[in-house]
Amino acid sequence: MKFKDMPYERIDFVQVKEQLKGLMTELSEAKSGEEQFEIHRKFYKLNDRVQTQVTLCSIRHTIDTTDGFYEKEQNYYDEQVPEYSNLCVEYQKLLFASPYRKVLEEKIGSVAFKNMEIAMKAVSEEVIPLMQEENALVTEYEKLLASAKIDWEGEILNLSLLTPYLKSKDPEVRRKAAEKQNAFFDSIADQLDELYDKLVKNRTEQAKKLGFETYTPLGYLRMQRNCYGRKEIENLRRQVKEVWVPFAESIFEKRKERLGLETLTYTDEQVYGSEGNPQPEGTPEEILAAGQKMYEELSPETKEFFDFMMENELLDVFGRKTKAVGGYMTYLPDYKAPFIFANFNGTSGDVDVMTHECGHAFQGYLAAEDPIREHADIGMETAEIHSMSMEFFTEPWYGLFFGEEKTAAYTDMHLEDAVIFVPYGCMVDEFQHEVYDRPDMTPMERKEMWKKLEKEYKPHMDYAGLDFFERGCFWQKQHHIYSFPLYYIDYVIAQLCAFEYKIWMDKDRQSAWESYLKLCRISASEFHTDLLQQSGIESPFKDGVISKIVENLKKIA
Template identity: 40%
Template structure:
């Protein structure tokens, strides 16, 4: 069955609540552990079905935000899921309080119980209205971004499509495209600022209703931070500032030398070479066929996985009018199907996004079926290890996409991975400040971003773009609106992925075997435990980032000097 034929039907809320109440009663009155476990399986199947319909409606809405039917269905789930969450939580409480819970703990991974406890602490019927409003505001941001229609040259572009001329070989075209891109954000800044203000307000009210001082601690619970806390994250940000920011400044200086310029205004920043960045050859269909060849060569498992993705049409890769921004991978448990969403635009990011989201999809494909179904996914900082590492494990086949520009691609990819780290911790630091100061207005938020930006990204030159000079870059970062505190995860995973790359470049044949093993583990281990299982250092540990920075410098000097000098 292909994605287009997956049947969708809105759940009957009254019937669903009746069935959930019956399952809860059966859990409470189960005469023996076997009966209790059987009912748990029934509940997990029912919850998985609801989540499948939720995700199916969300996917089809993001594929075309102008589709009236799925816009309505998505809005219905925005309203309904917080109501169902109350029932789900009551059933979880019943499971945790059951006399059979000790036996269950012997069978299920600790992570399920840690997540259940965090869910209990982060929910109350008192915040249902807040959750409904939060979901509606997040959807409003997504729809606003998707609605962008920007005149440029001889046609109208979406924000995703404008990435192509923003990477053009001609700096004049890059500048014109960047001005058009950021002009849209400046024009829509009041509405975007208002959306975030409302989101900060509703999340703060939610936190205080649950007894928290502000949203930060609640945000950590909702993100399932099992084995590290905000103090660990603050230390991590400081390590990036001390070890990675200086390395990035050296990379930017080398970039300016290659381009023959004295500064890097925003329209120059993505240009690594004077004659243009590497771009993949061919259409999306051709790129997908080459990806199949690559995954067949990488391993039997990855080849089988990607063939299934293609045959079942579980990918939508092209940018187009009305399509939501960004890229993601999600899971449809009823159909045992991952789904990859992207916005290809003819730049190198098409390959990065495909391999990144394929890493997510391969992991969840590898770890199912599992029980409970929620354990198919690890927590986000662990899940991003699978995606970011897949970007590097596919390096040997980049000639398929970039031909004689493959070395250049590898150089730009690695350089971008390193340069991302300061930006990633900047987004996280900004979110901590915003939720610590929920009464800030738009000017104060912008001033905070610009102050932190000068700390983590001191090379930034926003000449001629007022919205950026005032601190408005964050307006384009959807995670800040839709997934608060989901960003430090990328940086923690990136360092793990770079360790896999180091092992791969050193000829360590066990690196990919370790990667396959942690993909199969799904959500059964905490972040630190998963790293240990993969033979990787924990980024929080003393010396990890210092050692990584030194290794990265060596990579740039020894592995890719030819690409850097071309």
């Protein structure tokens, strides 16, 4: 079914909660594991319907943030979903304590039961009002960023549509765009401080009510980290500081030389060379058509997937002034349909959408074949491997987007961008750990902390008089910090694994692709560290793996 034809109907949570309570009664009265599993399949059906309608609303709200109907519906779900989620946890408690647990575990797997245990620790009825308030604050932040109306030579742009000018080959245009961006964020500086302060205090209060000293351990549970913890992540960040930061700084040095600059500033570091960044050729429609050809040739599985996406109009990628910023992939369970949201803006980022978000969507499409819904419940550190690795697997088709002359430059830039992201991703993660370890920090103290971390992770950074960013406020434009706490390190973990695939495919493409398909299909039926092992990928938590990746990449970067 085409996305536009998918009917939306507001979920009546009074009715749904009664249905769920009825399933809980049936579960308690069941006489065997087989009977309980049949009841659990009814839960799948009920929950899929809820998730489909909630997701339809969310997509349509982000497609047009000025649509009053879906704004009202989104506010409704922000209020109602936490209570429903809590009742789902109560349902899971019955499964978890089932006398027929052995039979159920054989059906849905041990990972599912570990995730249930995590969920039970991460929510309770007592924190529902706080979760509702948190949702509302996050929505307010996203709407604040989407409200940007930046005057560019008589045209009004949002933050997404300003991006091409921030990456212009003309340094004066880049500087002007950065000043406009700086001015917008400066104009909402007090609101950004107030919103984040409220979010930190809210999340800390939730943690204390659930028996934690700070939000961090609760955040780990909500990120569903079921086989590693803070110790492993701190060890990863330590290794990045030791061996990756010098590597990334050497990439920035190359950019400085290509640009012919004495000093590389904030307005320059996103630009590959003096000719600017290689831009894709053709209209947005032609980029989609090139993507279809690419996936047709990559493999039979990807051809089937992308044909499905196009036939059902499951990509909304054209930039419009009233769309939310950013991009994402989500999933509509009732239709077994991934959905991709993005903002094409004429830059190489448009191609990144065709590779990155389609990596997510491809895995979601394959996972739909598995009738056990828990197996689709992957952690983000795994989900991002699917997307970031797909960016590398599609390298042979970059010419479809960039033409003969610019393909080599884009391939090189793409690898460089992935390398220089790793320290930044670690910096975002360490910053959040510091914030939630010391929730009483003032806004000014948080900004000083960010400046300190920038010196460790990005020692070359020079904002060249852009005062909002010089005050240590750059993190306030990183929406994950507000909207998805402690998420960002998952990108780093996944990027490091994707580099392993890049190194592997350069040696033996076919076996690397077979491993990737296996990884996608295993989904969440195995723990993250186990599925890496089964797929032939080394965990970046292991000492020495990051150094090994750096040594291999130095040969090609």
